Each structure stands twice: as C-alpha cells, then as structure tokens.
Amino acid sequence: MEKFTVHTGTAVPLRRSNVDTDQIIPAVYLKRVTRTGFEDGLFNAWRSDPAFVLNNPAYAGASVLVAGPDFGTGSSREHAVWALQNYGFKAVVAPRFGDIFRGNALKAGLLPIELDLKVVEELWAAIEADPQLSVTVDLQDRQLRAAGREWAFPIDDFSRWRLLEGLDDIGLTLRHEESITAFEQGRPEWTPVVH
C-alpha cells in the first residue's frame, strides 16, 4: 500500500446525507474481477444529471470529497472505496461513516475524515465560494486545513501508523504466525470443518 502522510488538493461538496454504498456504486458495476476501472460506476445514478456536483467543471480534478452524515452505509462492497479512488479521491470528509466503509477505506488507503456537521457545513460554504480552495489533509498531525483554519480529526494510533508507513496488514499479522498456530491447537473439537 502507498504511504499516506500529507495530501493537498481541491475539494468537492456533496450536500447529501445517507449516501449508501448502492449510491456510491450500484450493484451492476460490481461484476469486474479487477480493482480498477470502477470510476465509471461512481455515483452512477446521479452522474447523468448535468446539475450533479461532480459534473460541474469548477470542481474538476478535486481529490477531497466533503459529504453529509452517514456516508458509506449499507453494503460491504469495497468497490465503493475503489470507485472513489479510481476517480481520483484521496480522502472523504463526513460527520459520520458507515462502519464497514470506514474500515475498507482505511485498508485501501482512502482516508476517512470524521468532522462535525458544523465543520462540514463551513467547508461546504467555503468550497462553494471558491471551488479552487486548497484543502490539506495532514495525517501526520491529524489535521484538516483550509481557508486559513484548521480542524483536528480523530483516527486511532494503529490505523494512522499503518497508513503513514504504508504497511500491508497481512504482512503485519503474519509476524504473529506462532500465536495463530498456538491458538489453533486449542480450538474445540466440535467446530465444523468443511469437507
């Protein structure tokens, strides 16, 4: 995984709450067997609407998505994270995320940033006033900076460290292979084994 330390880019305001994963990428786009190419499915139902914010040329090239509460609820499809990444997003800001989406994002290296709705509303206003507003996401300092202001965002130490170092989770776990093997010796005899 690529290291994530500090990212600076422009942002796009998505004034919607409860953007579930079916809206981020509908099921018909989940048939591919690769991790790439999902950008065409991103927000597919809304993309045909010329008024949809991602269709506004002022926000072309934005790499930070600022959305309303309960972003990424619903399905476990990691394709939702890939679609956002394939499209060019590095971070998503929202007051609250669906749990599985948040976990998937942290694994795949798309930074989920939780900030109060009030902050999100300020950000929306600032971005709409100046679509070229530069937004900095600083994982090192756990801060989001924009328009001369800064807001701290929460992230647990372990996830932060993994992202900063760009570490592969599986590799980390396999360092404890011995503990896994030891655990396996003591599993109850009745736990099912597929034949």
Add this chain to the structure above:
Amino acid sequence: MVGEARPRTLAEKVWNAHVVRSADGEPDLLYIDLHLVHEVTSPQAFDGLRLSGRTVRRPELTIATEDHNTPTDNLLTISDPVSRTQIETLRRNCDEFGVRRHSLGDSQQGVVHVMGPQLGLTQPGMTIVCGDSHTSTHGAFGALAFGIGTSEVEHVLATQTLPQPPLKTMAVNVVGDLAPGVTAKDLVLALITQVGTGGGRGHVVEYRGPAIERMSMEGRMTVSNMSIEWGAKAGMIAPDETTFAYVEGREYAPKGEAWDRAKAYWTSLRTDEGAKFDTEVTLDITHLTPFVTWGTNPGQGAPLGASVPDPADFAEDADRVAAQKALEYMALTPGTPLRDVAVDVVFLGSCTNGRLEDLRAAADVLRGRKVAESVRMLVVPGSASVRAAAEEEGLNEVFTAAGAEWRFAGCSMCLGMNPDTLKPGERSASTSNRNFEGRQGRGGRTHLVSPQVAAATAVVGRLAAPADLN
C-alpha cells in the same frame, strides 16, 4: 485484561474465546472459525494472494457459493458475459486454492447466509465472516458474525484471523409480545424506524426479551440479518433449546459425545446477570402492527395503517430534508394512506425472508387466491435446498396457481445484479432488507415488507396485510 469474576455479555464471551493476540494500542487479533465466500467480493482477494505468493491458510474453514450474480430463470446459461466471467473466476479460484464450492445446480447452492445455517456450519459461539454486510444473520445462533470488505477477505484467506478494534456492546430489550399476524420483520423494521439507520453504529447488539426467546430460528435470523441496517456491526441472540434443535442433525453439526460437549459449552453462552452493556435501548412491541417502509432507507418506515408522513412534521432538519428527498424519489404525496399505494412488482426472497418458513407464510396467504392482474410476483427461494423442500410441500404449486413466478435460488431482485430488476419508476413490495435508491434497479422504488404483507399486497395490488383479504 479484565478479571475473571466480572460478569460478561454474550458478545464478550465469544470475543474473548477467539483472541489470538492482544497488545496495548493495537487491535485484538481474532481467530475466524468460518469464512463464507461468494463471487462478488472475492476475486480481488484471491488475486492478491496470487500476487504475493500466499495460500489459503485453512481452506477447510472456508466455503463458497454463487448467489449475487446468478440467474434465477435457469441453471445453465449466464447470458451476461461479465457476470459469467465473475462466476467462472470464483470457480477457478476455489479449485486452485482448494476451497469447497456450491455452484449453480448444486443442491446446497444459494444465498450465502441461507446456506451456512442450513448446512449446520453456523453454530453458537463461532466467529463467522463473509464479504457481505448481512453476515449479521448468523448472529441469530449466538455466533459473532459480521461483514467484511475485500481486503479483509484476503486477510482471512491468508491468516484465518482479523485484527479488530475494541468491542462495544448494546442490548436491545424487547418488551411485550408479537400480536398474531405480526412478524419478526415488522419488529425489526419498527426498531430501525425508532433508533435510526445510525443507531447501532459500531456496536455488537444483543436482542433480548421474551418475544425473541419465543421466536423461531427463521424469525431470529430475520432480526439479526437487519442489524447492519441500523448500523450495528453484528447482532446476536443467546443460543437456547430452539437453537440447539435447529442445529442438531444437520450435516456439519457435532455428533455423539461431541454434540453433548458442544451443547454444554453453548449453554454457557448467555449474558451474565449484572453484565454491563455500553448502551441499552428498549423496543416496546405491545401495540406493533404490520410495518412497511415509505422512504429510501430502512429507518423510514411506518405502520401499514398509517399515511405517508409530511416531511414538515420531522423535528430535525436533517430528517426533514431526507424525508423530502425520499418522497420525491418514491413519488409519494404526504397524507396518502399507505394502503392506497399501488405496486407493480412483489419480490419474495433474500437472506432476510427467503427461508422455508417465509415461503410457507406467504403461501398460506396466497392459497386459493390470485395475484392481481397489475402485479408481477417473483418467488425466489433462498437456496436450492429451500426450493426443494418447498416443492416437497407443494408450495410451488400454490405460488404458480396464484400466478406468481417460481424461480431458482439466489439474491435476485434483492440487489438487482442479475437480470431480475425493477424498471425505472416501477414500485415493489419486497421482503428484502434495503430500500435504497436504485437498489432493485435504477429508478426502482422499494417498500420493505414481511412475507405475509408481500403476499397480501400481491393479491390486492396495493400495500395490504392478510387481514385485509377477509
């Protein structure tokens, strides 16, 4: 680590029994007893293994099925080439890595969360994961079961473990009893409307109370299945005689003395007297009646006897805006009685309500009746074995005599990934779990209902309960 004497919740007991490694400032590493795999969320995980030269650590704790993307009108031809490639990729991956698979045409093929319990692979006290959010279904057995993403699927394939952030627990204390004609589905829809779609966020929830204890395993699975729809990480129900009776004798259930030892252990899997939950909520079902959704998330629901709400009546700004958007999408006018809402399609199936008990309940309503001219009804059994059992009882004849389509097993119109979709603007009554915009097909409008309401709605052509038919 906490002292031995502290009373524990069910979730803590199962969690603690699976901690491989625990270290300060790091997530616990949990052992995974069963990993369920399907075609949509696994190809990139198997690819990852190949790229890094890894193998599946415990293929015998892993099992695959084909469900999300499979056709339900035949067992032989997958006409969409992209879908076909995905299924063929699963078959190739399973064969290469030594994973047992139940493919289309196999007697155990079906929706992954129907397959596990019916094989007896789902047992109390286990940790179960799957690249699918409705893995919470298996919590009905007192297992800790939750959905994971594809990176985690790869992690479990490679290590049979998962790092997990600390556990937070919640109790849902159900007060009162289900009135006749009111179901587990109504209960869980009412719960989500009460607590909101984010109400359980981050928590492992335990459903408790006499109504839960009296519920069948099928009903318990319906309730646990929808845990994710209010944001919970997992839903659990303490195992009891109902659970044991369901598991006993199934293909993978322990046999002989192993059964006795297992049962003795499972019996200890209850929340101790005095154990503390991080959060508790109460759901009073004394006056609960059949419940349906009117909006575009499962928390936008109301009793069938009510009317489409007026967004102006919501206290919170966010709820008002969400209701407004939902009603626009659903093309509903505030004040319209829900019983006046006409539907085009009725979908009976999914891992929420596609088991034998659900099909029986719907067939009881349809027996001797006809699906309305204006309605297309699809009956999609949750698995090939549910389908076979239903045919043995003649349920298929009840459905076809009523004018419904009797399909092969799969996810089907629950997520509209195969050709079973709503057309833009079509409205459905669906026994599945998600009424999101476009979930059942682009522009489709979904009302979540119980199997009984689905069947009555099919007959009337408008949202209805069985009692309306007399």
